[in-house]
Amino acid sequence: MKNLRPLLGHEVELELSGKQAAVSGKLVDVGQDILVLYNGVHFLYVPLLHLQQLRLIQSDNVIDVPEMPYESMSDQISYRKILMNAKGMFSELYITGNQSIHGYVNSVMNDFFVFYSPVYHSVIVSLQHLKYLIPYNPNVTPYTLTPEQFPLKPSPLTFARSFDQQLQKLVGEFVIFDLGENPSKIGVLKGIDQNIIELATAGGSPAFLHLNHIKTVHLP
Incomplete structure (x- = not known):
């Protein structure tokens, strides 16, 4: 994605399929099939699959970017690698409608991944439909639940490859x-x-x- 690299460090606005409101922030990394924004609070990992439009926005905001939760890998960063790095890290997913779900990536298969949520338990998510992923600080837990209240349980399901x-x-x-x-x-x-x-x-x-x-x- 060499044509997006000149925009690194600039504030941009994204229009994503299936999401009415635009997403904005500082563009901090670009990979072969994913880009990373920092909105001043969270990092957003956005698969390019759903990107409809990206444009620069004029802003006087000064956004100091902290250390990324996943090490920047320049052009080696990828959607699948990010999901693999997210395993066991409390994250938020935006997938459909106005709903987001909170929990942990458990397994990554060929074209889907398994997300464990305190609300929905094991959720099978198609890789084609994730709009973005937000990893949370390591000391943050879903709904402030303790490990005893929300243990990471292995799913009773056995998973296929596709x-x-x-x-x-x-x-x-x-x-x-x-x-x-x-x-x-x-x-x-x-x-x-x-x-x-x-x-x-x-x-x-x-x-x-x-x-x-x-x-x-x-x-x-």
């Missing part, structure tokens, strides 16, 4: 897609055929969803 294979393993289970933002995305997973998912909803009626538009899945 998102579609993982959903196949959940056929017959009661699942919640996209954090339950839409009631028609909650129900029993009946089957998957050529990327079309059949879900039995609360009233027993079938709902059909395209796999590519499923952002997250978790079990209640």
Whole structure:
């Protein structure tokens, strides 16, 4: 991403797909498929997949950038490496709607990762749908919970290598897609055929969803 490197150290504004409000901050690192902003409080790791527009903004703000939670790797920084570095670090994810979720990255697979949250427990997140990740200070814990109140438990699920294979393993289970933002995305997973998912909803009626538009899945 050589064409973005001249903007390092400048304040920029990003428009991201699926997010109405723009995201702004000082551009502090750029990688092959991810960029890093510092907004004066947090570092935001933004996969380029959802970047619709980036523009310079005029500002007199002086933003002092602290040490990054993940060491800057210049052009070697990547989306997957950031997720691997985030394992076990309290983080915030922005994925869908106006909701963000807090917890820890547990596992990183081919095209999804597993995020453990005190609210949703184990959440399977498609790599295609993460808008940004915010790592928190190491001494911060979700909701100020102690390790005894929120232990990092291994998931009872066994994980496949790919998102579609993982959903196949959940056929017959009661699942919640996209954090339950839409009631028609909650129900029993009946089957998957050529990327079309059949879900039995609360009233027993079938709902059909395209796999590519499923952002997250978790079990209640």
